Amino acid sequence: MSTPQVVVHRDKELMAQAAAARLITKVVDAQAARGSASVVLTGGRNGNALLAALAASPARDAVDWAHLDLWWGDERFLPEGDAERNVTQARAELLDAVPVDPKRVHAMAASDGPYADAGAAADAYAAELAAAAGPEDRARVPAFDVLMLGVGPDTHVASLFPEHPGVRETERTVIGVHGAPKPPPTRISLTLPAIRAAREVWLLAAGEDKASAVALALSAPGEVQAPASGAHGRARTLWLLDRAAAAKLPPQLYPPASS
Numbered sequence: 500m501s502t503p504q505v506v507v508h509r510d511k512e513l514m515a516q517a518a519a520a521r522l523i524t525k526v527v528d529a530q531a532a533r534g535s536a537s538v539v540l541t542g543g544r545n546g547n548a549l550l551a552a553l554a555a556s557p558a559r560d561a562v563d564w565a566h567l568d569l570w571w572g573d574e575r576f577l578p579e580g581d582a583e584r585n586v587t588q589a590r591a592e593l594l595d596a597v598p599v600d601p602k603r604v605h606a607m608a609a610s611d612g613p614y615a616d617a618g619a620a621a622d623a624y625a626a627e628l629a630a631a632a633g634p635e636d637r638a639r640v641p642a643f644d645v646l647m648l649g650v651g652p653d654t655h656v657a658s659l660f661p662e663h664p665g666v667r668e669t670e671r672t673v674i675g676v677h678g679a680p681k682p683p684p685t686r687i688s689l690t691l692p693a694i695r696a697a698r699e700v701w702l703l704a705a706g707e708d709k710a711s712a713v714a715l716a717l718s719a720p721g722e723v724q725a726p727a728s729g730a731h732g733r734a735r736t737l738w739l740l741d742r743a744a745a746a747k748l749p750p751q752l753y754p755p756a757s758s
């Protein structure tokens with residue numbers, strides 16, 4: 500398990516641009532080393548701002564989009580094309596503007612898709628992940644190069660909410676979520692064991708409404724109370740914040756140099 504590192508940027512716009520630049524570099528490096536890369540996208544305001552910044556960056560052409568696998572950390576279980584679906588938002592912000600291989604865009608199923616319910620859709624996504632995992636990969640999911648997670652004001656990540664059953668899951672890699680405290684109530688989510696299979700986990704939070712959540716999660720209270728505190732990458736766990744979200748961190752966690 501990697502120790503969390505904290506990087507604080509001046510504001511949310513700069514944070515999105517810096518994170519997009521960091522992601523481009525990471526993908527280009529992975530593709531140079533292995534021929535392809537895999538990234539797990541997040542929904543939410545910060546994840547979408549990062550995708551918009553990536554779309555606006557001239558350096559996006561450095562990515563070999565045809566050799567990039569895209570997965571999702573969670574999805575709202577809504578009809579195909581619904582504006583609240585994370586994949587719909589990702590397409591609007593970035594994916595419609597770059598030459599991704601549709602076979603490598605691994606969206607979670609929609610509620611009007613082939614599965615009877617979120618649990619069945621979760622099982623199908625788990626099978627898709629398992630099929631993509633190599634024998635050396637842990638937890639029956641690929642060793643994602645980067646897995647991004649937006650941190651909610653209640654410390655939720657993906658669709659794992661405090662004190663909710665999903666955050667206690669130790670066996671399955673993907674679950675159907677029912678009765679989520681944030682709408683919509685029915686969702687699909689990677690579990691903490693699947694998240695921890697990633698090489699790098701990046702947690703994104705910007706804005707003063709995230710300050711208490713960030714301070715709580717980084718004070719190591721336990722993942723049931725604060726799911727974000729249980730999200731770790733194998734090689735790196737990186738918290739990407741703006742100053743407002745970092746405002747309640749204790750001085751020993753707030754890095755002296757911020758941009």
Ligand SMILES: O=C1O[C@H](COP(=O)(O)O)[C@@H](O)[C@H](O)[C@H]1O
Binds near residue numbers: 546
């Ligand atoms: O519902 C969700 O919320 C979180 C955080 O979103 P934010 O807008 O508060 O940053 C997001 O990470 C998750 O993917 C999404 O489904």
